[in-house]
Amino acid sequence: MKMRNYNSMDKFYYEQSFSKIFIAINFLLLLSIFLIGLFWYKMLAFFLAVVLFSFNCIVIYKCVQMLYKRVYGQRYDYHQMESLFSIHQLIEPKIPLPPMRGFAGSPDFIKSLLFHLMKHQPKLIVEASSGVSSIVISEWITKYSPESKHYALDHEEKYAGLTRSRISQPNSTIIHAPLKSYSLDNKEYKWYDMSMIEDLDQIDMLIIDGPPHFVNDLARYPALPLLKDKLKEGCIIILDDGRREFEQQIVKEWAQKENISVNYLDHLEKGAFVLEFTKS
Numbered sequence: 040m041k042m043r044n045y046n047s048m049d050k051f052y053y054e055q056s057f058s059k060i061f062i063a064i065n066f067l068l069l070l071s072i073f074l075i076g077l078f079w080y081k082m083l084a085f086f087l088a089v090v091l092f093s094f095n096c097i098v099i100y101k102c103v104q105m106l107y108k109r110v111y112g113q114r115y116d117y118h119q120m121e122s123l124f125s126i127h128q129l130i131e132p133k134i135p136l137p138p139m140r141g142f143a144g145s146p147d148f149i150k151s152l153l154f155h156l157m158k159h160q161p162k163l164i165v166e167a168s169s170g171v172s173s174i175v176i177s178e179w180i181t182k183y184s185p186e187s188k189h190y191a192l193d194h195e196e197k198y199a200g201l202t203r204s205r206i207s208q209p210n211s212t213i214i215h216a217p218l219k220s221y222s223l224d225n226k227e228y229k230w231y232d233m234s235m236i237e238d239l240d241q242i243d244m245l246i247i248d249g250p251p252h253f254v255n256d257l258a259r260y261p262a263l264p265l266l267k268d269k270l271k272e273g274c275i276i277i278l279d280d281g282r283r284e285f286e287q288q289i290v291k292e293w294a295q296k297e298n299i300s301v302n303y304l305d306h307l308e309k310g311a312f313v314l315e316f317t318k319s
């Protein structure tokens with residue numbers, strides 16, 4: 040199938056022709072109102088004037104919406120660029136980093152992750168999911184904390200392999216861990232096969248960015264109940280996509296059952312939670 044790629048120039052021409060069509064329709068409608076009103080029925084002219092007014096209202100609404108998106112989009116884009124500079128300046132990666140945003144972590148999230156790595160200097164890091172975040176963690180280990188160990192679980196062999204192929208740090212391990220069914224509080228969930236990390240203990244940073252939400256509604260809920268016995272006192276838990284209702288529900292449920300302090304990072308484009316775990 041042939042795909043049409045829209046770039047910013049296409050968008051520019053599209054917007055230009057949109058305004059030309061808008062002006063042409065307005066002109067034609069005005070001319071008809073004038074002619075009909077002059078020679079024919081006043082009622083029809085009135086009806087056309089109402090159509091013209093409604094049409095203009097819709098177009099003005101669409102223009103304001105476009106402007107709003109552009110201004111806020113630019114602000115977010117600039118914010119992401121700033122974060123990207125910080126990431127590169129901090130870790131100086133030896134290979135180009137793969138694209139961020141979309142399925143991958145956004146630059147502001149990755150920058151925040153780096154901030155917490157620098158602040159807490161974790162010795163054992165576990166990630167639920169893998170991707171650009173794993174590459175950045177491995178580069179952080181190389182540059183700042185060569186003693187630290189890092190394990191990332193990915194349920195998709197393809198993505199586990201892709202991430203692994205981009206990592207040269209021997210203390211970073213990307214594990215293909217297919218999803219398995221777990222029963223928690225009489226509910227069924229699918230989560231990474233825990234047998235893959237049964238030897239791990241005293242985790243001091245847990246980063247949760249998977250499994251994807253289409254696996255289960257509360258797909259990331261099992262992370263804490265399944266891993267809590269492996270967490271160190273004061274373990275930092277970072278949960279991406281905090282703006283989503285599912286993630287907010289997950290944190291609410293965790294906070295009811297476990298001793299965690301909750302900090303919500305509202306300034307990140309996808310939102311994120313940073314939690315500190317204390318053993319009950």
Ligand SMILES: C[S@@+](CC[C@H](N)C(=O)[O-])C[C@H]1O[C@@H](n2cnc3c(N)ncnc32)[C@H](O)[C@@H]1O
Binds near residue numbers: 143145171248
């Ligand atoms: C939210 S992504 C993980 C992102 C990761 N933390 C990062 O910063 O790149 C969760 C999972 O989606 C899968 N995934 C990654 N890229 C994908 C893509 N482009 N399309 C579909 N699934 C993808 C992988 O299995 C990954 O573990």
